[in-house]
Amino acid sequence: MDPESVESVDRVPHGSDDSVALDLSANCNPVVPGGARSAYDRAFEASRTYPRDDYPDFRAAAADYVGCDPESVVPTPGGLAAIRLAMGVTVSPGDTVLVPSPSFGEYAREVRLQGGVPAFVAQTDALDADPAGHALAVLCTPNNPTGDLPSPERLDAFHERCRAAGTPLLVDEAFLDFVARDSLAGREGVVVARSLTKVFGLPGLRAGFAVATGHLAARLRTAVPAWALGTPAAAVGTHCLRDERFVHETRERVVAERAHLRDGLEARGFDVHPSDAPYLLCDVGADPAPLLAALRERGIALRDATTFRGLDTHVRVAVKTREATDRLLRTLDEVDGVLD
Template identity: 60%
Template sequence: MNPESIRAASRVPHGGETDPDVLDFSANTNPRTPKGVEELYAAALEGSRRYPDDDYPTFRAAAAEFVDCSPERVVPTPGGLAAIRLAMEITLEPDDEALVPYPSFGEYAREVRLQGARPRFVRYDELTELRTAALESAALAVVCTPNNPTGDAADPDALAAFADRCGDAGTTLLVDEAFLGFTDLPSAAGFERENVIVARSLTKLFGLPGLRAGFAVATEDRRDTLETARRTWSLGTPAARVGAHCLRDGEFVAETRDHVERERERIREALERRFDVHPSDAPFLLCDVGDQNVDELLESARERGVAIRDATTFRGLDAHVRVAIKDRERNDRLLGALGVGESTDRHGHK
């Protein structure tokens, strides 16, 4: 990172609620975790008395199977954001230009700036349409699929064609697939292009945001550079063991996808009685509240024991909130708190 840029940088807002008595719909994490996680985590304590195997063969194999690539292409990281930073560290130099989507995850621009590089913001749904000439000035282009906070996924064929154009322009393409596991769409790991780096997170799909497990996928020299640059012992023993276990639980993934799709449609239909709701392939919905006051809406929901995400913190959004998709009981609490379902208090009592 660039020391001068670090001194000028600041944090960016995120979802996440610390009050255990408030239902958290501001963070897009699965309310369920795979069976056996607690026992495996507890058993990993004894293994944590030794340094982990820095090759992480079991984790790499599980991650590779999950995205359909060879284990050698997997680079373990402590979360998806760590994979994003690692990709930018090996790609960007001071004064480089990076194409950053908006509205989208705020950490992209922050991480670009921390490297001393300059973000150039492009509408997320126009980014993959850029032609080669428009890419030649950029060292890096970032695509989030499904995009956060809008929820729509990039068309795989359009993304593959964009990866080709990035390669022709000498531009590295970083594809953030933090929410792709909620869909049955193929990973960009299948492109097997040297200019493509994929970042994956276990946080959202497996409901373990505090575990900090993820990975990058790359090929040839780019993979070797990532592997050299990653921190030694980049995953703790519990993260590596639990992460591998989760990645291999295909039944859990399939059940989660089915549940999220059903509940997302049900919640969307209810929310559309009051808001304009953006189409989504992800475990969340972006709502345009129109002329309603966002702060008052957030406060009203919180008084009913529900935290939702203020989406006006995303570039280009000025009258929006984002809500996660949870299980049916919690989702009903959300609908009640937003005035489109039966109202309950913060303890779930009608």
């Protein structure tokens, strides 16, 4: 991190609001794997000593989960920590980094904290951008907040152009768990950032990992802080990563509930962006502040997506349970006309 840049960098707003009865602003699974609480409790006694810094069980589970060698896995306290670690070993003051827009605001923030300069490219054009001359290129698959997921062929082609240009590629796969799609983990010149927050519904656990090979992997292993993952996080993370049935059932449920949510929102006049993620980006056609306020008064929080670069009339709605969606749709009927 560049000390000279810290004071000029602001915090980034995020979803999640526990002050309301129904929080649809954060994209976390409303269900957690069975046995997760027991795994947490069992880790208490082991937490009285330092964890093994090589985290063999967690790394083995993570490697099986994404299909890579355990030696390529670097445990981190969440996906964002993996993103910071990747940027910390690739970006120097004055470097430029290809950053999609609109996308997760922390990418640009982390670039700036390293003293780098975000080179924004429209998210829809990111895979056609020239990576040459940049210290790093960033992708989010599926993209947050739009939910776009490029085809494997387009991802492969962009990866090859990054390799040819000598530009490392950082791929944030925080929401890829919700899709039956192979990870880019283990590819040459790629750092994959994974989070256990979303699909396993445990945002406060702070467990995730980076995956890289060769020189990049060596740099990540050198730079990662000692004991980067707490014992409970490693134990619960290992347990969750082994629960293939839970992930499969979650994917099936999200597909069904996303379609139900989409139908309801479109029937109420929302312009809904296509999505492969557990959320839908909606253009409400006006400043969404009155709608957000009216819903909040009734105990429901949506994500104000105007905080994303280039979005002025949008909200993002998380896919949760059928009951949550139906409550939102009934409430939208109650506040109909608030945007007129």
